[in-house]
Amino acid sequence: MSPSPLQAAIDAAPERASTGDQRVEEEIFIFGVGALTLGAASHSIREVTRLGPITPLPRSPAFVMGVVGHRGDVVPLVDLLRFFAQGEMKPGGRSRFYIGENQGQRVGFLTDAVFGLRRIDTADRIQAPMGSGAQSEFVTGLVRVKDLPTVSLLDLPRIIAAARARVVAR
Amino acid sequence: MTPATAAVPEVDVLIFEIAGTRYGTDVTQVTRISRSGTVKPVRTALGETSAGTKALVFNTPAGERALPVDRVHGVERLKATDLRRMPVATAAPAVFAGAWLSPAATILLLDMSQLVHFAERKIE
Numbered sequence: 001m002s003p004s005p006l007q008a009a010i011d012a013a014p015e016r017a018s019t020g021d022q023r024v025e026e027e028i029f030i031f032g033v034g035a036l037t038l039g040a041a042s043h044s045i046r047e048v049t050r051l052g053p054i055t056p057l058p059r060s061p062a063f064v065m066g067v068v069g070h071r072g073d074v075v076p077l078v079d080l081l082r083f084f085a086q087g088e089m090k091p092g093g094r095s096r097f098y099i100g101e102n103q104g105q106r107v108g109f110l111t112d113a114v115f116g117l118r119r120i121d122t123a124d125r126i127q128a129p130m131g132s133g134a135q136s137e138f139v140t141g142l143v144r145v146k147d148l149p150t151v152s153l154l155d156l157p158r159i160i161a162a163a164r165a166r167v168v169a170r
Numbered sequence: 171m172t173p174a175t176a177a178v179p180e181v182d183v184l185i186f187e188i189a190g191t192r193y194g195t196d197v198t199q200v201t202r203i204s205r206s207g208t209v210k211p212v213r214t215a216l217g218e219t220s221a222g223t224k225a226l227v228f229n230t231p232a233g234e235r236a237l238p239v240d241r242v243h244g245v246e247r248l249k250a251t252d253l254r255r256m257p258v259a260t261a262a263p264a265v266f267a268g269a270w271l272s273p274a275a276t277i278l279l280l281d282m283s284q285l286v287h288f289a290e291r292k293i294e
Contacts (some may be wrong), residue, residue: 053275056191058215059263059288067260067269069276074269076260105259160259167261 024122028143029098030151032113033080034087036135037149042117044156046099051091051110061166065089068097068108075099077108078163084135103162118145128152138162179250183270183279185243186226189217192277194270197245199282201227201234209236214265214288228282235286246270253279263288 003011028039029048053079054066063082066073077097081087089095089110097108125141138159139152174193183194193216206225225236254269256262265284270277 055269055276055278057260057262057266057278058217060260064260067257067276067278069269070273072254072271074254074257074271074276077256107259140198164259164261167259 001096010025025119026122027119028151028153029117030115030145030148031096031111033111034089036081036086037115037151038080038154039118039143039145039151040100040154040156044100044102046101046106048098048111048114050098051084051095051097054091059063062088063163064167065091065110070099070108073106075108077110078159079110080135080159083159083163084138085145086135100156100160104159105164107163109158115148120145125153173199180247180254181250182224183246183248185246185277187237187241187243188219188222188239190240191217192243192275193280194246195226195280195282196275199228201229203227203242204236206238211236211238212286212288214285216288224283228285229250230283230286232268232286237282237285 027042029042029045030037030039041068048069052068054068056066057064057076063079065077065079067149068077068125079089089112090150091110095110096114097110100107120143125143128136128139128142135152138155140155141153143151143153182197184197184200185192185194187287204227206223209225209227211225214237219238219240222238222240225238225243227234227236248270252271254271255268256268263284265280265288266278267281268279270279
């Protein structure tokens with residue numbers, strides 16, 4: 001008795017996927033800060049929202065713009081340009097901020113533009129050049145995305161931890 | 171009494187303004203509101219007053235001190251449920267006892283007893 005077409009196909013199937021078939025994708029949140037186009041893993045972002053009134057927090061490091069009230073919480077707001085020592089951000093009518101979280105600590109980050117979520121193939125990541133600015137230690141790689149400049153992928157939890165360390169160390 | 175009917179603690183907070191930013195403090199920590207210049211002032215990093223002629227007078231172990239302000243907005247009776255501790259991530263100085271999530275903006279609440287330790291200092 002000859003095997004059925006399904007049985008024949010299963011018999012012919014490989015034991016495991018070949019390397020060429022393995023496509024691992026990740027979802028990144030892409031945003032603009034000054035002239036920089038940046039991205040972060042979407043799972044490290046809790047929310048993106050409009051910017052409300054910022055309350056200055058005197059005697060905090062320059063990269064802490066202040067605090068904002070958000071869904072019943074008080075959240076510190078970080079200026080990434082100041083954090084990277086590349087200038088300073090100017091909040092405007094189109095400004096948004098997103099909430100990042102690391103070990104239960106929520107931090108808001110101001111953005112000038114939100115480009116949304118994109119799925120990228122992890123194989124398309126390229127290594128960031130060494131010593132490419134103050135932010136290089138927080139950049140995990142670069143990726144090209146259609147219709148956008150090259151995106152620098154940030155390690156957001158590491159930025160939150162480093163910001164916390166700088167605040168405490170002052 | 172069930173938890174649902176338990177009274178929420180309330181506190182009277184004096185709201186004032188310095189350099190365009192509103193702050194609050196426990197009204198019991200303010201001895202009186204005076205003309206600025208009559209009591210030794212404290213210089214803080216809260217900013218310079220621009221149009222203020224008033225000062226909040228408070229007691230310290232070294233005697234009375236005054237915090238010059240631009241404007242006194244009055245006293246608000248706030249529910250404890252509307253108050254928040256400062257986020258750990260800010261490592262805020264002890265002078266910032268917490269914050270009031272007012273409908274208009276987040277208002278920092280000052281502990282006047284810590285104000286004399288809050289000397290003016292700029293950090294980069």
